[in-house]
Amino acid sequence: MRNLTRLKSLQALEASARHGSFVGASAELDVTPPAVGQLVRSLEDWVGYPLFKRSRSGAERLTPVDEAQEALEDIAQGLDLLESGLRKLRGRKARSVVVVTASQALVANWLMSRLEDFSSKYPNVDVRLDVSDRVIDLAQGEADIGIRCGLGTWKGVKSTYLMGEEIIAVCHNKLLPTDREVTAGWIAEQTLIHDGTPHPGGDFPTWSEWLARAGANQGPADGGLKINSTAAVINGAVAARGIALVRKAFVAQEVGSGRLVHLMPEVRWPVKWAYYVVASSKALRRYEVNAFHDWLASGVARL
Template identity: 45%
Template sequence: MTKLVHLNALRALEASARHRSFAAAAAELHVTPAAVGQLVRTLEAWLGTPVFHRSSSGRERLVPTEATELALADIRAGLDRLTLGLERLKEGSPHGVLTVTVSPAFAAKWLLPRIDSFHRAWPDTEVRLDTSLKPVDLAAHGVDIGVRYGAGQWPGFTAEKLLEEEIYPVCSPRWLEGARRLRRPSDLLAETLIHDLSMDGDAGFPTWAAWLRAAGVTGAPRGRGTRINNAAAVLQAAVEGQGVALGRSVMARDDVASGRLVRLFPQVSFSSPRAYFIVYRPQCSGVPRLQAFRDWLLEQARSR
């Protein structure tokens, strides 16, 4: 019988085989590459045989052995069943914990201002937030449900659209009242533009270049630029009067409604090709706390 000590090693094996890399597996599991390598070597010692063909080219490239490839489907199914078993144990707990993963910006600008209403409706459920800019493996990290920004395609997960976004420039009232003339979108080319790099590398992520094209503006910005890899910090920089930010309506709505930010050129309509989705493992859809949080998220989205 497989010892419990090898369960972490099996997770390390599965992630390493999927990524073909100890380093990438370590990033997903939030441990060091050395720790992943040691777990895999422990498993190999117990089995008495290698589980990967190591590349001799100097560049890490793990190739699963034939036996590993044959076993991976069963390993993944077994890990999923263990996760489901833990979820069912949690269902019976009188004081349950619901672990939710969201980006730091989504937590700050949308979720946290609204979460009190969920606490009032479900006082016995403790919500634990896992905030990260990187997508989290829900099964590997014991996460129940999350909100992700993207095209809605995450293999192995149920994804339900929560919020769509409109994209528009925003600045502080103080910036707008300064010695500047913003009569037409092309005037932005001379301004300090604040760029959101929170999803840098995603070709579908809305950028200043895309918005300016939609507004019929040609040419490149001539002013200074500020680049920030957190969407909430992008808006805060605009609130502080540091320039004009490209606002995402889900994040900017409360700041615009309160007057901290002013929406510019509302006649230009530009919808993001990305949206916010509720994601969870389909085998956990029957967990009451998960269902309650999902329904609450959808209700909040409808009433925004």
């Protein structure tokens, strides 16, 4: 016979350990911090020893003791299974929600057109997009799963490689010369759009570096348009404001439609940054999050 009378206390323990405080757990469980603390203390009374090492300062004021840490994985899995069972009780009409975070440029130029494929395969899973250029804290549950471009080394999450990336030069088709061939020298004379977004460790080229590889005898013309937003750089190219160095994945649709033209495609500049689908181990235990992860990782979203 199962004894589930301490279910609320176990929820309080698991949430408090994950957030590192009763305050964080209270927001998730929709009760007051003192109520969370009382639930945890009742569990401590039952087991006969403190479950947390408590400190007065720091972002995480509660640290599970060794015995609690060993038990928490089983407790978390059990709570996830209970939630899954409740969902099954609701039957086929039940809908799940997965919150996906990605940058503005990636959502607008790559992900949005692919979501219909996911929805057709998982009709009972609703996708909510958290569009943000800042790195959302997935480990603390700000979103369920994310698509990030970088070196793949983010703490607290599992990173699965999706695809590589390279930098290409593009411009609106109406900027193309009618009386001469597109060369590195011609590009150097045009209005160039410079992306000032930081890309630490990515080996992203400057216009001077790209033109040198392309064989230009001179550097870029003075001036140009300097923008600190990748999405705005792409918008500037689409608006025919100049020639831009951009991530190939971000402009694939525009190049495919012919509105943007890939200039001198023989000049290749692969970068160290790549695209990864990232999520915490806890989030991946949920059906809807795991489904979105596997859909991306399978390569379906690259079509």
